[in-house]
Amino acid sequence: MLALIIRRLLTAIPTLFGIILASFFLMRAAPGGPFDGERPLPPDVQEALRASYGLDRPLWEQAWIYVSRLLRGDFGPSLVYRDFTVTELVAQGLPISLTLGGLAIALALLIGITAGLFAAVSAGKAADKSIMMLATIATALPTFVTGPALALFFGLWLGLLPVSGRGDGIAWLVMPVVALALPVSGAIAKLTRAGLATVLKQDHIRTARARGLSEKKILFKHGLRPALVPVASYLGPAAAGLLTGAVVVETVFGLPGLGRYFVQGALNRDYPLVLGVVTLYAGLIILFNLFADLIYGWLDPRMREE
Amino acid sequence: MRSLLHPNHWPLWIVIMLVAAALLLPFVIPWTYDQIDWDAVRAPAFTGSHLLGTDEIGRDRLARLAAGTRITIMVAIAAALVSLVVGIAWGATAGWVGGKIDEAMMRFVDALYALPFMFIVILLMVIFGRSILLVFVGIGLVEWLTMARVVRGQVMALKQRPFILAAEAAGTKPLTIVIKHILPNIAGVALAYLMLTVPQVVMVESFLSFLGLGVQEPLTSLGILVKEGADDMDVTPLGLLLPGGALVLILVCLTIEGERLRDKYS
Numbered sequence: 001m002l003a004l005i006i007r008r009l010l011t012a013i014p015t016l017f018g019i020i021l022a023s024f025f026l027m028r029a030a031p032g033g034p035f036d037g038e039r040p041l042p043p044d045v046q047e048a049l050r051a052s053y054g055l056d057r058p059l060w061e062q063a064w065i066y067v068s069r070l071l072r073g074d075f076g077p078s079l080v081y082r083d084f085t086v087t088e089l090v091a092q093g094l095p096i097s098l099t100l101g102g103l104a105i106a107l108a109l110l111i112g113i114t115a116g117l118f119a120a121v122s123a124g125k126a127a128d129k130s131i132m133m134l135a136t137i138a139t140a141l142p143t144f145v146t147g148p149a150l151a152l153f154f155g156l157w158l159g160l161l162p163v164s165g166r167g168d169g170i171a172w173l174v175m176p177v178v179a180l181a182l183p184v185s186g187a188i189a190k191l192t193r194a195g196l197a198t199v200l201k202q203d204h205i206r207t208a209r210a211r212g213l214s215e216k217k218i219l220f221k222h223g224l225r226p227a228l229v230p231v232a233s234y235l236g237p238a239a240a241g242l243l244t245g246a247v248v249v250e251t252v253f254g255l256p257g258l259g260r261y262f263v264q265g266a267l268n269r270d271y272p273l274v275l276g277v278v279t280l281y282a283g284l285i286i287l288f289n290l291f292a293d294l295i296y297g298w299l300d301p302r303m304r305e306e
Numbered sequence: 307m308r309s310l311l312h313p314n315h316w317p318l319w320i321v322i323m324l325v326a327a328a329l330l331l332p333f334v335i336p337w338t339y340d341q342i343d344w345d346a347v348r349a350p351a352f353t354g355s356h357l358l359g360t361d362e363i364g365r366d367r368l369a370r371l372a373a374g375t376r377i378t379i380m381v382a383i384a385a386a387l388v389s390l391v392v393g394i395a396w397g398a399t400a401g402w403v404g405g406k407i408d409e410a411m412m413r414f415v416d417a418l419y420a421l422p423f424m425f426i427v428i429l430l431m432v433i434f435g436r437s438i439l440l441v442f443v444g445i446g447l448v449e450w451l452t453m454a455r456v457v458r459g460q461v462m463a464l465k466q467r468p469f470i471l472a473a474e475a476a477g478t479k480p481l482t483i484v485i486k487h488i489l490p491n492i493a494g495v496a497l498a499y500l501m502l503t504v505p506q507v508v509m510v511e512s513f514l515s516f517l518g519l520g521v522q523e524p525l526t527s528l529g530i531l532v533k534e535g536a537d538d539m540d541v542t543p544l545g546l547l548l549p550g551g552a553l554v555l556i557l558v559c560l561t562i563e564g565e566r567l568r569d570k571y572s
Contacts, residue, residue: 026429136565140557142509144516144529145550148536152547156540244424248516252536262425263517266432274429281425 001297005290012286019282020070020275024063027271034079034269053079066275075279076272080265086276089261094280096166096257100249101242103173104180108238111185113224113231116192120227121219123197132193138186143245147179147252164254176249183245184238188231195227225299232295239288243281314566317559324556328375337366339373340524348542361545362538370526371548377527378508378553381442385507388446390500393453394492398484400454401461412458415451427510431519441520445510449503456499460492495571502564505557512553528553 033055035046050056054065069076075086112135119131154175155163166172199205200223208218247259258277265273310318336355337343347364349356358367400411430444461484464470473483508528514520515529523530528549535546 023429030432133562136562137558140505140509140561141554142512142557144513144536145532145554148532148539148546149550151536152539152543156543240424244513247424247428248513251517263428263519266429267518278425278429 001294004293004297008286008290008293012290015286016279016282017067020067020279021063023275023278024066024271025059027266027269027274028059030269034271053077066272070279075276078265078270078273080268080270080273086272089273090258090276090280093256093258093261093277096255097243097246097250097259099173100176100180100246100255100257101239103177104242104245105184105235105238107177107181108184108188109231111181112188113192113228115185115189116196117219117224119189119193120196120200128193131189135186135189135193138182139190141182141186143179143183144248144252146182147176147249150175150179151252164252166255172253172255176253176255179252180242180245180249184242187234187238191230191234192227195230196223199223199227229296229300232292232299235292235295236285236289239292240285243284315563317563320559321556321563324375324552325379328372328379331368331372335366335369335372337369339369339526340365341369350542351544358548359542359544361534362542367544367548370531371552374526374528374531374549375552375556377438377521377525378511378529378556381438381445381511381521381527382504382507385442385446385449385511386500386503388443389448389450389453389503389507390496392447393450393499394457394489394496396450397454397457397459398461398488398492401458402465402480402484402488404462404465408458412455415454419451424510424513427514428517428519431514438521438525441511441514442507445507445514448510449506453496453499453503456495457492460495461488464488464491498564498567498571501560501567505560505564508553508557508560528556 033050035041035049041049047056054062057065066076073087075090078084078086078089081089115131115135119128119135122128151163154161161174162172196219205218205222208222213222243259246257247263249255250257250259251263258280261273262277262281264270265277309315332338335357343349343356343360343364343366345364346353346356346360348362349360349364351357351359353359356366356368358371360366361370396411396415400408427444427448431440464487470483470487473487478486511520511527512529512532515527516533518533520529521527531549532546532553535542535544535549539546
């Protein structure tokens with residue numbers, strides 16, 4: 001297992017560098033620069049600013065400087081939020097995005113697996129069909145509609161939850177997390193239902209039945225674990241989906257997470273900020289895929305790599 | 307064609323009716339989607355000739371809803387077709403040629419699958435301006451991966467069938483075999499996945515437009531309308547609920563229809 005982790009981390013390094021360099025040159029191919037705000041600065045001031053941030057050097061040299069700084073853990077200065085370094089901004093945003101994403105995936109797993117279980121147990125009945133219909137509807141719900149709609153109902157009309165920003169306590173987390181979790185929980189419910197349907201037909205379940213085990217024991221002890229393998233392999237794409245969803249949810253609910261910095265940074269041509277966020281996102285997704293692989297092996301011993 | 311009339315196809319018919327309404331409404335409504343009625347800013351529903359009221363600068367809400375639906379569906383169909391063409395070309399080539407080339411082509415697809423695509427699309431949109439052409443080319447180029455995988459599998463299975471072997475033995479050119487004998491046989495599956503690609507594309511387009519990176523003013527799309535409605539929802543909730551509802555209805559119906567088609571063919 002340790003060997004698997006080490007091997008994965010080693011292959012992650014070139015991937016990460018590829019993504020960083022690709023985004024670096026992509027960003028630079030864009031017209032416009034970080035200093036053309038609404039009131040254009042005089043040319044000599046712009047020149048001086050560019051020189052002080054090293055933007056006047058050849059592109060490959062800038063890329064080299066960026067990467068070597070990154071290796072020392074320095075994400076560089078933000079070109080637009082000039083009082084902050086990217087490290088400071090990212091350190092502010094990361095906990096918010098991680099909390100949102102982590103809670104959303106936990107909630108989605110809880111709802112999805114429970115719903116999938118119920119559907120599989122009552123296979124073919126009305127309950128099964130309605131749960132699966134609800135799951136399909138949930139997967140088709142875009143966060144940028146459910147987010148504002150939730151804010152409208154529970155925030156503005158019922159006044160139960162805060163509409164934007166972070167208050168005290170955890171009330172501010174409820175709507176963003178629910179909006180993020182809904183589509184993922186639909187997909188997980190479907191995967192659980194399909195996984196259980198296959199597993200419950202297998203020989204070891206029939207053997208368990210023949211030995212007179214209770215249905216409950218069969219389901220939870222012998223059925224659920226192998227049935228969750230497809231769910232585990234969905235966790236990687238789900239994490240990527242949650243991070244993109246977080247971009248919208250953070251914008252809708254006015255939360256200063258990574259996603260907002262990404263979009264703002266890209267629009268303002270704040271090169272180091274965008275690169276910093278991309279690096280973190282890529283790292284998170286790689287880590288999450290590794291984590292999913294480990295769960296995979298735990299759920300189904302046959303999948304464990306030698 | 308007759309099977310399309312079966313009640314099971316209700317989701318498809320809802321979408322068709324929505325699109326038909328969006329296409330026909332401009333001939334009925336006295337307002338265009340970008341025309342400002344200075345006498346009726348933020349008018350509630352059923353004010354004069356504004357059936358659904360007006361938005362925060364006095365544009366007819368129904369006309370904007372119709373225009374947004376038209377653009378959203380248009381972008382979705384165009385982008386889905388891009389993904390169809392790229393996916394079929396890539397998948398059919400890999401499946402037909404086989405061997406090392408197939409392996410390399412599919413590795414490439416796997417590698418792309420692993421990338422957080424939305425971020426690359428966002429970067430592309432920011433960087434290369436925001437023309438509507440780019441919106442659907444960009445989205446189409448992202449959404450072809452599943453199509454390529456499915457088509458490749460189908461082609462590989464077909465390649466071993468006697469009628470293809472017979473065509474090869476008769477000396478038919480490979481390109482002719484692929485176009486005349488393979489493609490007609492994968493049309494059903496490709497159609498099912500095309501149907502599932504459309505809601506995905508709708509989702510991506512509205513997502514980008516919501517962030518201000520997709521379709522640009524004065525054109526409008528459901529994503530832009532949702533964004534405008536969300537900004538103004540404390541005053542006129544209709545502005546959010548109408549386009550949001552239309553978007554969700556389209557997405558849900560297309561997804562249900564697509565999943566049914568896919569289950570039928572697999």
